[in-house]
Amino acid sequence: MDVQIVRLDPDLPLPAYAHPGDAGADLHSSVDVTLAPGERALVPTGVALALPDGFVALIHPRSGLAVRHGLSIVNTPGTVDAGYRGEIKVLLVNHDRQAPVSLSRGDRIAQLVIQRFERARFVEVATLPDSARGDGGYGSTGGFTPA
Ligand SMILES: O=c1ccn([C@H]2C[C@H](O)[C@@H](COP(=O)(O)OP(=O)(O)OP(=O)(O)O)O2)c(=O)[nH]1
Numbered sequence: 001m002d003v004q005i006v007r008l009d010p011d012l013p014l015p016a017y018a019h020p021g022d023a024g025a026d027l028h029s030s031v032d033v034t035l036a037p038g039e040r041a042l043v044p045t046g047v048a049l050a051l052p053d054g055f056v057a058l059i060h061p062r063s064g065l066a067v068r069h070g071l072s073i074v075n076t077p078g079t080v081d082a083g084y085r086g087e088i089k090v091l092l093v094n095h096d097r098q099a100p101v102s103l104s105r106g107d108r109i110a111q112l113v114i115q116r117f118e119r120a121r122f123v124e125v126a127t128l129p130d131s132a133r134g135d136g137g138y139g140s141t142g143g144f145t146p147a
């Protein structure tokens, strides 16, 4: 599928899939930034998209940065609406308790997953149909015993 993209920062690479079959295209930081433990920052990526109607782009964290540095995204997954024409930004957070995380311009900081979605027409009813789960949730099926 073609998706129109504008490079707001001419020297940065476009988002790219690392391997055939990957769901996420990596987004690059357009700035150098250091996050202290617990700190968050809205990091620009230097690109803007025009998604076709019926599609959404979700901004997911990268697992390697999460494992190695405790780096995640506050509002994960971030939602990029089809009608949004502004710069895509990533709200990074450093969850590490001790170490700051330094990112350089050009680093791959997050990944963009483009999906189709359904638009609901909310039909109000007095009662919902029965289901096997009912209102059970939040661990109703059991969990695990921590070691
Ligand atoms: O991580 C994100 C989340 C959002 N956006 C952009 C695209 C999205 O279409 C727009 C609005 O996002 P969202 O709906 O999550 O934010 P909101 O707080 O509801 O703001 P608004 O009132 O503008 O919808 O901001 C990003 O660039 N990165």
Ligand SMILES: [Mg+2]
Residues within 6 Å of the ligand: none
């Ligand atoms: Mg919104």
